[in-house]
Structure formats: structure tokens, C-alpha cells
Amino acid sequence: MLNIDLHCHSNVSDGILPPAEVVARAAANGVHALALTDHDDVSGIAAAQAAADDAGLTLIAGVEISVSWGGQTVHIVGLRIDPTHPELAAGLHRIRLGRIERAQRMGVDLAQSGIDGAYEGATSHAANKQMVGRTHFARWLVAQGHAPDMRTTFKRFLTRGNPGYVEHEWTSLENAVGWIRASGGIAVIAHPGRYAFTARELHLLLDAFRALSGEGIEVITGSHHPSEYGKFADLARAFSLKASRGADFHAPGEGIDIGRLPALPHYCQPVWQGWPELAAHFSPSMA
DSSP states (O other), X not given: OOOEEOOBOOTTTTOSSOXXXXXXXXXXXXXXXXXXXXXTOOTTHHHHHHHHHHHTOEEEEEEEEEEEETTEEEEEEEESOXXXXXXXXXXXXXXXXXXXXXXXXXXXXHHHTTOTXXXXXXXXXXXXXXXXXXXXXXXXXXXXXXXXXXXXHHHHSSSTTSTTOOOOOOBOHHHHHHHHHHTTOEEEEOOGGGSOOOHHHHHHXXXXXXXXXXXXXXXXXXXXXXXXXXXXXXXXXXXXOEEEEEOOBOBTTBSSOTTOSOOOOTTSOBTTTTOGGGGGGOOGGXX
């Protein structure tokens, strides 16, 4: 059985490891195919591809696009994209400009709550200064002793109703899916269990996504509790969406490691089914 992980981050966005080290870790963990899906940035893909070639691992070019929908932030993963496509590149550039402005406002909000220097501190944790985000703020807050770990930090700060959370308008669902498809990629809804939607709102999101020719949904992900896997597998089937699997890896010791997730439920249609770049990993015993 192939070990396929289609969601992870490097220090190009809010991961800790450089792209080549992410690939090396995946290879060491027995991953056959890996998608690098940094937030709103594809500049790590070339280094990841070179490392994947050396490691004998199949790299899937990817991205995770920030979207505003239904009053919440939703993430759409693009898989098998062309990272050089001009429409995709221009759209991601606009999002990154908005990220800088949001991070500055987060720093101001934390200062008003008595926590000074947060923006500068978060920036010091970001290798890519255009991509300062909540995870960088969280790491700085932990380092400063404001919370014992990342999970607690997000509960106390950076989420709606808490210090450091600011409203921000990302791109639209239509834009994100359109950019991915224009670049030849496949659009997948990331970690649907993380969104605070009612069942009806989630169904409306899936309807809208399908109407835009979105194709997949993450069923097995580091953001889902094992008790949720069946729920999202059933939703994938009900909405005729292909199922994806990805750890959403950011750093060693933060959540589930690359390639350490269980297999998809047997009745799901994998999003990677039929991808020719995976053929080299199949042996006659896998047929």
C-alpha cells in the first residue's frame, strides 16, 4: 500500500524545516509521494523537487490557499498545480501582501492586551518575512512564557474573541478554485473538521465548492480526530468528492508527523487514483 501524504508545510510558510528537509523527513518515514502545500506561496517547490529526485520520492506540487467564506477562513489545497502559472502566481502575490498587513494588526491587538513586541517576535520566527502568520505568533508566545504549548496558545490567543485575533478578508472560494484549475491542478477542501460551521453551513460550502468544479476533501488529516474520519468519508461520498490524506505537518513535535496517518476508508475514492506519476511505485503485488 502506498504511503501518500498530500498536505505539509516548510519554512516557506509556517513550517519549521526547509523544503529539502521536509522531503528528507518524509522519505525517512516511508512516504512514497508527498505534496508540499505551503500557505499562499509556491517558492519552496523547486528545492523540494530537487530533494525528492535525490530521495526517489514523488513530489506533488501544491499550495494551500486562504479563502474567506461564510464569515470564516477556509483553506483550499491545490494539488498537481503548475507553480509558474501566471494567474495563480498573481493571485498568491495579492494574498501575501494582505498577510503582512494582517500580521501587523495582530501585533497591535496583542500590544493593546499588554503583550508588546509580538509582531517583531513573530517575524523573528519566520524564515519568509512575507508569510508571518498565526503559527509564528504562537511559537513566539510559547517562547515568551505566555502559554505552555501551541495548543494552549491558540485557545488563549489568536482565535476569535481572544487577543491577537483580527478579522481579515482573504480571497474568494471562486478565485482559489479558479486559480488552481487554471494552473492544471485539483482543488481539495483542507481539514473540514476545523471549521466552526453547522452541518447545514458545511453542506452549503460543499455544494458551492462542487459547483465551482472542486474535486476533493481531506478525510484523513492531522487536524481530525479519528472519530471524525468516518463522518468526512461519508460526506466525500455523499457529495461525490474524492478523498485526500495529509498530516498537515508543520514541525517535529507539533501534531502528527509526515506519513504517520492511517489509510483512507476502503470505500473512498482516493484523490490520487490514476495519477501517472505514481505508477513507478506500484509493484505487481499492489495491482
